[in-house]
Amino acid sequence: MLSLLVINSKGGSGKTTVTTNIASYYAGKGLKTAIMDYDPQGSSMQWLNARPAHLQRIHGANAAPAKGTALRSMKAWVPNETEVLVIDAPAGAEGLLLKELVRKANYILIPVAPSPIDIRATANFIRDLLLVGGARTSTVKIAVVANRVRSHSTTAYVALERFLNSLKLPFLTSISDSENYLHAAQNGEGVFDMDEMATASERQELMPVMRWLQGYFPNRFGVRADDKVVSLESSMKYSAYRGGK
Helix, strand or coil: CEEEEECCCCCCCCHHHHHHHHHHHHHHCCCCEEEEECCCCCHHHHHHHCCCCCCCCEEEEECCCCCCCCCCCHHHCCCCCCCEEEEECCCCCCHHHHHHHHHHCCEEEEEECCCHHHHHHHHHHHHHHHHCCCHHHCCCEEEEEEEEECCCCHHHHHHHHHHHHHHCCCEEEEEECCHHHHHHHHHCCCCCCCCCCCCHHHHHHHHHHHHHHHHHCCCCCCCCCCCCCCCHHHHHHHHHHCCCC
């Protein structure tokens, strides 16, 4: 089973947007897909509740801590036949919870906004992820995406590039702060469920993530397993081509 953990200790990094769009992509490819939502706000679960019946089903597992003294219920159950599990982590995950999340994953994706505050917070989190969470000694693959990008400031991207180079983590892509993601979230959809022409830019933004995950499903979906992830430079060139939108 492909198990992808989408995590950043800082709130507002857009984890649920990444989670739901990746899940909808694989569901649309006919794979049995599930989302495990650890966030007490339950944004992924709300998205699943709004998902139209005619779209491919995605199983929802509510793993958020129960209120009161009750233990986690069977809502956290994931079907045995699940082929793709996307885990939406809560903000501020640390200690035993962080270790539990890392153990469940064979891929970890870290969304980060390209701002100095977010970069500093993410740097501290990645240190904890490697040392406290145990990711350093596991076989899990880790990568970063820039998320909720409104403009492509050279200063911000230089800071992000310096940060990523210091950690030697792959930078996959820039995900824009597009209204299409907002509309998709409201309607229980992913951009891959929506009109292909209207969401062409968003689909192109997300495909480097799918290529990175393709290592788990070699030679499937018409995506080459040896495709390279995009570089920071090529991402900036693509953004310039789009007019910085």
